[in-house]
Amino acid sequence: MDNNSALVLFSGGQDSTISLAWACKNFSKVETIGFKYNQRHMVEMECRSNVIKRIKEEMGYSGIIGDDHVLDLSILGSISKTSLTDKSDIKILKSGLPNTFVPGRNLIFFTMTSAVGYTKNIYNYVGGMCETDYSGYPDCRRSTIDAQQNALSLGLDKNIIIHTPLMKMSKLQSWKYAFELGGNVLINIIIEETHTCYLGERKELHEWGYGCDKCPACELRKKGYQEWKESNGNL
Secondary structure (H helix, E strand, O other), rough: OOOOOEEOOOOOOOOHHHHHHHHHHHOOEEEEEEEEOOOOOOHHHHHHHHHHHHHHHHHHHOOOEEEEEEEEEEEHHHHHOOOOOOOOOOOOOOOOOOOOOOOOOOHHHHHHHHHHHHHHHOOEEOOOOOOOOOOOHHHHHHHHHHHHHHHHHHOOOOOEEEEOOOOOOOOOHHHHHHHHHHHHHHHHHHHHHHOOOOOOOOOOOHHHHHOOOHHHHHHHHHHHHHHHHHHHHHO
16 A cells, blocks of 8 residues: 555545645545536536646646546436535425535445556545535535545555544634635635535636535635735635
8 A cells, every 4th residue: 555645536626635635644645536526516517627737837736746547437327416516506305405516426436536546556546525614415424425435445455544633623713724825825716716605606706716606615715815914805
């Protein structure tokens, strides 16, 4: 096992970008992996290369960040029928979950990541999941991640470690952490290049980044940014 290498689940969003920066601080070799699952905000996949390019060039990680892997999981989008994979209105279901929840998404993502990682001899996987400021998704909880880490370790007969550096952070704390990891350079990359908006809106650049300014993802990102800005004024 190469304990100095990590494979980062990288969507092109705010949380995965912070997680990528974290991985570059903690491992000597980092690769990235993204997934196309017919997501409504497919524009995030177009943002990935710019984020990676700027992190390499502006944060000095060109010698650390290696291959980028993109997998086609369109079958997931075709069977899930959620507001993230079709143009239905975002709402809360009777179960208490928002209809943006894509069942099995993170479970499938980590399974496919482990398949790629096995071929690369990489068994440290990094995800931007958070159980503090999130929409109640059960596959974002650390207990779920721990169970899958154990299952993958048993199934591959390898000591797999799933790192979730943002797991206990609020969005305010994640903005603060981004500044600690990369200062204004990383903050500007997040604002100017990343995509989090569920509706895929990138027409207007707000002070906190691109987005519709209405969906739950935009509201959470905006609120966290404003709280962080008010708390320390670092920009």
